[in-house]
Amino acid sequence: MPFSWAFRVPDRVRMLPWLSLFVPVLLGIAGLIGNVTIRSLAIGHPVSNWSSWADPQMLVSGIGTVCVAVLTFGFTEGAKTSFWVRARKGMPLSDVHYAWESTTSVAEAGKAIWRGKSLSVAWLTILFVAAIPVNAWLWAHSLYQGDVALSYNGTANIHITPKILPPFPLTLTINRPIMTAYREHLASTAVQFPSTVCDKCSVDTLTNEANKFRSMDDLMFSHYQDFLGSSFLPLPRQPNLYEGCMGLFTKLGQSLYGTRFGAMRDMYWWHYEDDAFGMGYQSHIAAAYARKPDIQSSSTWEHPCDVDFLSPMDDILDMYRQLAIRVSVIAAVHQNDTQYVPFVGERTERQWLANKKRAQLCFHSAMITHIVGILLVVYLHWDFWKLDREYSMSPLELMNAVAHCSDESTRSLLHILREAEDNASASRLKEFDIVGKGGVFNKLLNTL
Secondary structure, X not given: OOOOOOXXXXXXXXXXXXXXXXXXXXXXXXXXXXXXXXXXXXXXXXXXXXXXXXXXXXXXXXXXXXXXXXXXXXXXXHHHHHHHHHHHOOOOHHHHHHHHHHOOOHHHHHHHHHOOOOOHHHHHHHHHHHHOOOHHHHXXXXXXXXXXXXXXXXXXXXXXXXXXXXXXXXXXXOOOHHHHHHHHHHHHOOOEOOOOOOOOEEXXXXXXXXXEEOOOOOEEOOOOOOOOOOOEEXXXXXXXXXXXXXXXXXXXXXXXXXXXXXXXXXXXXXXXEOOOOOOOOOOHHHHHHHHOOOOOOOOOOOOHHHOOOOOOHHHHHHHHOOOOOOOOOOHHHOOOEEEEEEEEEEEEEEEEEOOOHHHHHHHHHHHHHHHHHHHHHHHHOOOHHHOOOOOOOOOHHHHHHHHOOOHHHHHHHHHHHHHOOOOOOHHHHOOOOOOOHHHHHHHHHHHO
16 A cells, blocks of 8 residues: 655655555554563562553553554555465466455455365464454453562661669569569550551561570579670561461461570460460460450360460560560660661562463463564565556455446456456456446456
C-alpha cells in the first residue's frame, strides 16, 4: 500500500509499503521491547510505586493489544502483496485464488487445505489466528502481585541505666519492691523506633543478657555496658506448628533463644522449660497464675488441645523482656541515659512477582507469539520489490472489474479462476466482454 506523502519524494521511496510493512513491524518490535522493559522494571518492586490506572499489567496488556491490531493490519495488507507476487510467478490461477481466499478467514484456509491446496499461506493464516489474539492476555498474566516478607536491621533508642552495681546480690522474687518498680518503669518508658511500624510489621529487639550469675537463685546485675557482644537475645515470633490445635495458643508461640544459661528456652505452647530465677514460684506458668487468679484450666497439660485459659505470655514478656539492658530500675530514677540497641524488623510488602511457573510460561509464550506475528507480516510482504509500480497492489481491483461484466461472462470467468489447473492465457480471457474501470483489468490481462 503506497503512502501519501505531503512533500515530493523519489518514486522509489514513495512506493515502498510503509503502512502495510514497515509501520506494523517497527511498532511490533517497539512493543516487544517496551513490554519486556516494563516487566523487568516491575518485578521485585512494590506495587505502590506504580499508579493504579497505569500498573504494569495494564501497560503490557495495552501495548500487546495495540501490537495485535497493527500486526493484524500488516498481515491483511501483506496478503494482497502475496497475491500479486504469486500471480506474477505464473502459478495456476486456482492456487492464486485459494492463496487469496486463505488470508480472508480461517474457514477458507481450512477449505483450501481440505481440497488438497496445501498452500503455505493457508497454514500461516491458521498459525497467525491461533497465536496473535492471545498475545495481550499472555503479557498480562506474565506477572502478578504477591506479599513478600522482608527483614531489615536497625537500632532503637531505648532508655537504660548502665554501670550500676548493687552493693549486694539481689534475689529476684515476685514480691520484691524492685520487681514492682521494674514493671512500672517498663510501663512508663517508651521505645523509639526510627520509622513508623505498619499494621503488618513485627519488630524483634535484641536484648542484652545479664552476664553475671551468682547462682541459679541469685541474679547479680550486670555492671558492663556491653550492647554489641554475643550476649544479645533475639525475640522472634514463632507460629503455632501443632496441627491438632489450629487457632489455639497463638500468643504462646514465642521463643527466647541464645541465653548462655538456658533461661526461658523452647517456650512453645505445649511445653515450657525455664530456670527459676528465685521467683518464689517453680515456673513462669505458676507465676502467671499467681498474678492472674482468674485464669482457668479445663484440662491437664498432657492434653494441650483441651486447655482453655488466658495466655500468660504477655505477663511473662512484660516481666523479662529487656531485663538485661534495663538494669537496676532503682538507679534509673536518678539517671536518664539512652542507648541505641540493634533490632531486627520484619514487614510484609506487596510486590510484582513472576516466579510462578504459570507466569514464566505466559511470558515465554507471549514472546514467541509476538515474534511469530512480526515474522509472518514480513513473510507475506516478501518479494514486494519485484512487483511493478504502475498498477494497484490490491486484488480488489480485479473483483471490481469482474463486477462490471455480464452475468454469463462473469460466471465463465469465475469458473476459469476456480477450476483452471494451468496458466490462463490472455487470449482466453479476452473472449469475454469485460470492461473495467480505468483500464485496470486490461493491465491485468497484459501481465498474464
